[in-house]
Amino acid sequence: MPRALITGITGQDGLYLAELLVSKGYEVYGLIRGQNNPKAELVARTVPDVTVLTGDLTDLSSLLRALQVSRPDEVYNLGAVSFVAYSWEQATLTTEVTAKGVLNMLEAIRVYAGSDAPAVRFYQASSSEMFGKAQQTPQSERTLLWPRSPYGVAKVFGHYMTINYRESYGMHASSGILFNHESPRRGPEFVTRKVSLGVAAIKLGLQDTLVMGNLDARRDWGFAGDYVDAMWRMLQQPTGGDFVVATGETYSIRDLLDTAFAVAGIDDWTPHVEQDQRFFRPAEIDVLVGDASRAHEVLGWKPTIDFTGLVTMMVESDLKRLADGPDSGLR
Ligand code: GDP
Numbered sequence: 509m510p511r512a513l514i515t516g517i518t519g520q521d522g523l524y525l526a527e528l529l530v531s532k533g534y535e536v537y538g539l540i541r542g543q544n545n546p547k548a549e550l551v552a553r554t555v556p557d558v559t560v561l562t563g564d565l566t567d568l569s570s571l572l573r574a575l576q577v578s579r580p581d582e583v584y585n586l587g588a589v590s591f592v593a594y595s596w597e598q599a600t601l602t603t604e605v606t607a608k609g610v611l612n613m614l615e616a617i618r619v620y621a622g623s624d625a626p627a628v629r630f631y632q633a634s635s636s637e638m639f640g641k642a643q644q645t646p647q648s649e650r651t652l653l654w655p656r657s658p659y660g661v662a663k664v665f666g667h668y669m670t671i672n673y674r675e676s677y678g679m680h681a682s683s684g685i686l687f688n689h690e691s692p693r694r695g696p697e698f699v700t701r702k703v704s705l706g707v708a709a710i711k712l713g714l715q716d717t718l719v720m721g722n723l724d725a726r727r728d729w730g731f732a733g734d735y736v737d738a739m740w741r742m743l744q745q746p747t748g749g750d751f752v753v754a755t756g757e758t759y760s761i762r763d764l765l766d767t768a769f770a771v772a773g774i775d776d777w778t779p780h781v782e783q784d785q786r787f788f789r790p791a792e793i794d795v796l797v798g799d800a801s802r803a804h805e806v807l808g809w810k811p812t813i814d815f816t817g818l819v820t821m822m823v824e825s826d827l828k829r830l831a832d833g834p835d836s837g838l839r
Pocket of ligand 1: 688787
């Protein structure tokens with residue numbers, strides 16, 4: 509039975525990946541941070557077969573302990589301070605967790621496994637935020653990185669450190685450059701979920717308006733359930749590598765509003781949407797669109813859900829959740 513350790517198990521991707529690995533017969537361990545973390549209950553409810561370990565990406569010895577207990581064949585480093593807007597407010601914390609946390613995990617694997625370090629396959633959750641002020645369209649593994657937020661800068665550090673451990677120690681270390689990926693499990697601070705929840709609340713008469721930031725930004729949005737499959741495929745390759753994972757299609761926040769309100773049967777959203785400066789960012793990424801040819805060719809990976817399917821899934825889920833009442837739970 510293969511064994512896997514996932515950091516960031518309480519997040520959207522951690523839950524989908526844990527479900528995927530359990531379905532493939534893995535023994536799955538998940539790292540949970542902090543004392544009495546309220547999200548531990550969410551993990552136990554959603555993926556009961558996962559063994560929860562406590563540890564923190566900023567605490568190297570806790571990572572060593574987690575490796576000694578789980579003895580993993582594969583480590584998926586999904587843990588991060590991951591909300592871009594927040595990363596300006598807490599830039600040092602973002603750097604400690606999202607950047608130095610990657611180095612801590614790589615070091616922990618190197619020290620734990622010694623000369624066997626290449627036997628522990630490592631996945632780093634890199635991000636399209638690394639492209640920032642995109643120097644080329646669409647963006648591929650060869651596009652120059654130009655991050656535009658403390659979060660993006662931290663992810664660039666983790667990306668290059670992963671490549672460096674591959675080149676320095678021969679580790680089977682892969683970096684997945686994942687474009688925005690969403691689902692009904694996405695946190696409500698991200699724009700897709702903010703919109704799906706807001707539209708559902710407006711439709712049900714629970715709220716009148718949705719207060720938004722920049723409506724002109726464009727993103728390449730895919731379904732998180734598809735993207736965790738790409739992570740797993742990367743670690744089944746003979747050697748580690750870097751892969752863009754994206755749909756290759758880009759839509760604006762306006763398109764998102766059009767689609768989400770239409771799913772709820774509201775044709776004109778203009779009376780329901782306001783804009784406020786507090787949701788604009790100090791530096792914006794105007795357009796992201798990924799070229800996932802390498803993932804298609806080498807990994808045999810393809811997305812199964814398009815933008816309209818994704819937004820429909822999210823709005824319908826939130827309509828049901830809000831109609832069922834506040835205790836229906838985030839799953
Ligand atoms: P990101 O791409 O990782 O920053 O993901 P987000 O979902 O947080 O933001 C995607 C885009 O939506 C960014 O260009 C934001 O500026 C834009 N956006 C516009 N209004 C909002 C808003 O109210 N909340 C968030 N989170 N993003 C917004």
